[in-house]
Amino acid sequence: MMAWYFWMALAALLVCALQFIVKLIRLVKRGAPKDLSTPKGKVSAGVLYSATVAMMPQNKESAYLHLPTYVAGILYHIGTFLSLLLFVWIFVAFAIGIYTPNDTIAIYPEYLRIGHIVAACILFVAAGSGISVLIKRLINKELRFFSSFDDYFSNFITTAMQLATAIFLLYPQTIIWYCVVMTLAFLWMPVGKTKHALYFFAARYHLGFFYGRRGVWPPAKIH
Amino acid sequence: MEKLSKEKKSCGLSVLQTTSDSKLETHLNSCVKCGLCSSSCMFYMTFKEKKYIPGYKVAVVRSIYQRYNTFLGKHLPKISGARDLDEKQCEEMIDLFFGSCTMCGRCVKHCSIGVDIPFIVRKGREMLAEMDMIPKTLQSTVDAALTTGNNMGIPTEEFVDTIEWMEEELQDEMGDPNAGIFLDKENKDVFYTLNPREPKFFPLSISAMAKIFYAANESWTISSTRYDITNYGFFNGKNSEAATIARNLYNEVLRLNGKRLVLGECGHGSRATRWEGPNLIKQTYKVDTITVVELIAEYIRNGKIKLDKTKNNVPVTIHDPCNLVRNGGLLGEIRFVVKNAVSELIEMNPCGNENFCCGGGGGMLAMSEYNDRRLKIGEIKANQIKASGAKIVITPCHNCVDQLMQLNHQYKLNVSIKTIAEIVADALVFEPKNEKKSDE
Numbered sequence: 001m002m003a004w005y006f007w008m009a010l011a012a013l014l015v016c017a018l019q020f021i022v023k024l025i026r027l028v029k030r031g032a033p034k035d036l037s038t039p040k041g042k043v044s045a046g047v048l049y050s051a052t053v054a055m056m057p058q059n060k061e062s063a064y065l066h067l068p069t070y071v072a073g074i075l076y077h078i079g080t081f082l083s084l085l086l087f088v089w090i091f092v093a094f095a096i097g098i099y100t101p102n103d104t105i106a107i108y109p110e111y112l113r114i115g116h117i118v119a120a121c122i123l124f125v126a127a128g129s130g131i132s133v134l135i136k137r138l139i140n141k142e143l144r145f146f147s148s149f150d151d152y153f154s155n156f157i158t159t160a161m162q163l164a165t166a167i168f169l170l171y172p173q174t175i176i177w178y179c180v181v182m183t184l185a186f187l188w189m190p191v192g193k194t195k196h197a198l199y200f201f202a203a204r205y206h207l208g209f210f211y212g213r214r215g216v217w218p219p220a221k222i223h
Numbered sequence: 224m225e226k227l228s229k230e231k232k233s234c235g236l237s238v239l240q241t242t243s244d245s246k247l248e249t250h251l252n253s254c255v256k257c258g259l260c261s262s263s264c265m266f267y268m269t270f271k272e273k274k275y276i277p278g279y280k281v282a283v284v285r286s287i288y289q290r291y292n293t294f295l296g297k298h299l300p301k302i303s304g305a306r307d308l309d310e311k312q313c314e315e316m317i318d319l320f321f322g323s324c325t326m327c328g329r330c331v332k333h334c335s336i337g338v339d340i341p342f343i344v345r346k347g348r349e350m351l352a353e354m355d356m357i358p359k360t361l362q363s364t365v366d367a368a369l370t371t372g373n374n375m376g377i378p379t380e381e382f383v384d385t386i387e388w389m390e391e392e393l394q395d396e397m398g399d400p401n402a403g404i405f406l407d408k409e410n411k412d413v414f415y416t417l418n419p420r421e422p423k424f425f426p427l428s429i430s431a432m433a434k435i436f437y438a439a440n441e442s443w444t445i446s447s448t449r450y451d452i453t454n455y456g457f458f459n460g461k462n463s464e465a466a467t468i469a470r471n472l473y474n475e476v477l478r479l480n481g482k483r484l485v486l487g488e489c490g491h492g493s494r495a496t497r498w499e500g501p502n503l504i505k506q507t508y509k510v511d512t513i514t515v516v517e518l519i520a521e522y523i524r525n526g527k528i529k530l531d532k533t534k535n536n537v538p539v540t541i542h543d544p545c546n547l548v549r550n551g552g553l554l555g556e557i558r559f560v561v562k563n564a565v566s567e568l569i570e571m572n573p574c575g576n577e578n579f580c581c582g583g584g585g586g587m588l589a590m591s592e593y594n595d596r597r598l599k600i601g602e603i604k605a606n607q608i609k610a611s612g613a614k615i616v617i618t619p620c621h622n623c624v625d626q627l628m629q630l631n632h633q634y635k636l637n638v639s640i641k642t643i644a645e646i647v648a649d650a651l652v653f654e655p656k657n658e659k660k661s662d663e
Contacts, residue, residue, distance in 0.1 A: 030245035036501035040552050061333040062259035142273040143258050146282045148304025202249040203337040220555030
């Protein structure tokens with residue numbers, strides 16, 4: 001029997017997933033632009049390029065001109081995906097009895113300890129990157145100029161999610177805090193700018209559609 | 224600024240509520256405000272002002288969208304940064320969307336997410352257009368196109384005179400009384416279009432293209448009334464006006480039963496006609512529509528024209544018009560044509576899809592109130608040209624030609640600016656039959 005805090009986090013995950021599903025259905029229903037012009041290139045090739053080569057750091061000034069921020073961003077996102085995967089794993093592990101909730105202390109087998117330590121280390125690095133991104137937003141007057149509460153809170157809650165996961169992996173007695181943070185993160189994710197988790201993919205698709213159709217992507221070789 | 228009436232406000236907001244696909248929703252919700260796009264934008268690079276960060280322009284449209292369309296924006300605007308659409312906001316929008324963005328799209332390619340920033344900027348322009356807040360200078364260009372058939376308001380008689388004069392020059396140069404610039408002929412293979420700057424200021428670029436057509440033995444015509452390829456309706460944000468201009472040109476092609484619509488050397492005009500035109504008039508074009516660059520490339524590939532590179536033996540560089548290259552896929556074709564026409568090509572750095580706008584795009588050339596800003600941002604292009612060491616800058620866009628000429632003067636570049644037709648015409652080798660004709 002799982003404790004209340006776990007049900008709470010699961011319910012939040014469900015709400016989050018449902019909201020993303022609704023957004024996804026709306027995006028799919030609205031679909032790609034109904035373009036009546038005669039194509040010059042292939043949409044499929046453009047979308048593939050958009051999702052792969054165009055994303056490479058050597059092809060983006062936002063990456064190669066800002067390497068520290070780019071690396072921090074990549075690590076941060078690795079941490080986010082790892083946190084989400086670990087939440088699913090932790091839930092499954094509890095459900096099938098690998099982890100045993102004992103009042104407020106989660107008990108897990110010794111053989112998982114090394115895995116927990118490795119994952120926690122990755123998450124600490126990721127959270128450190130998240131904190132650096134947050135500090136940059138706080139001290140850079142240009143970023144502050146067009147940032148709202150959402151920008152700070154989205155950064156904060158995502159970093160908190162990674163930290164809470166890392167701490168839980170090392171100190172299972174923090175499970176209640178872990179579930180509370182995950183609950184907040186799940187509730188915020190589809191509301192705040194964290195929803196780019198979905199729209200990012202749609203944006204890459206639209207770029208691939210636009211540039212692919214016009215024969216811009218994949219680019220012709222000029223040298 | 225006048226008080227913003229409820230009706231106008233709702234007209235402006237309607238732009239964000241009427242969407243037929245997922246593009247607007249996607250790009251309004253994708254930006255993470257990392258601000259890294261700033262280093263890809265000419266305005267920010269030049270002025271280092273935070274309002275010029277491309278992501279800020281997206282944030283402005285998104286904040287208005289949120290204020291009137293989302294739960295958080297309606298009830299807790301501070302949390303999401305939602306803003307009211309009021310007079311002050313409109314003033315900022317005019318400066319941001321009309322005066323601080325050439326819609327070149329360089330930021331899109333380098334955006335960490337892939338937000339289509341010029342698409343959002345254009346939505347901002349559409350909102351302003353719906354609220355009758357288009358800069359008067361830009362609107363007068365559109366009005367001229369709507370009322371006279373061309374954006375410079377050139378009377379038909381004046382245009383016909385210019386064409387007849389160029390035709391005589393062509394006949395003299397070719398030594399062939401049959402060489403011609405054919406006006407209003409039906410059933411021709413090519414229906415050719417011009418940027419009105421050509422008859423007004425650069426008639427030699429018309430004769431250069433006429434020479435190429437002559438060398439290729441092409442069957443072609445120009446309309447005496449609907450020759451204008453430009454469509455500033457694409458820039459003023461008024462879709463109904465952009466559609467009227469596009470439809471006028473398309474109907475003229477149909478009236479003269481042209482087999483192929485060939486778009487003259489104008490970046491935005493080519494884009495507005497080829498890519499946006501069918502969507503504006505809501506029908507697929509029944510005629511093949513290509514740019515003149517592609518047509519010349521076709522002539523070279525098919526051996527319809529012969530070029531001698533040594534006739535152009537000074538170093539040249541290419542300025543890639545944003546609407547033709549980054550937004551039009553002509554990267555390879557432009558280089559294919561130029562490499563066949565010149566001895567030495569030096570690329571600018573960066574170039575191609577990475578190029579910097581000349582600074583005159585997005586309707587900037589038509590808005591004199593932003594002249595100082597336009598010339599200042601053009602310094603980036605001027606420095607690129609200087610660094611290339613080229614003596615001739617080639618660009619297949621008369622809008623870019625105009626801006627580059629001003630940069631040439633302002634930054635003392637000492638280069639010549641030429642169109643593709645001009646550089647190709649200079650390299651033309653006429654077949655013996657033509658020489659024979661002239662002997663006769």
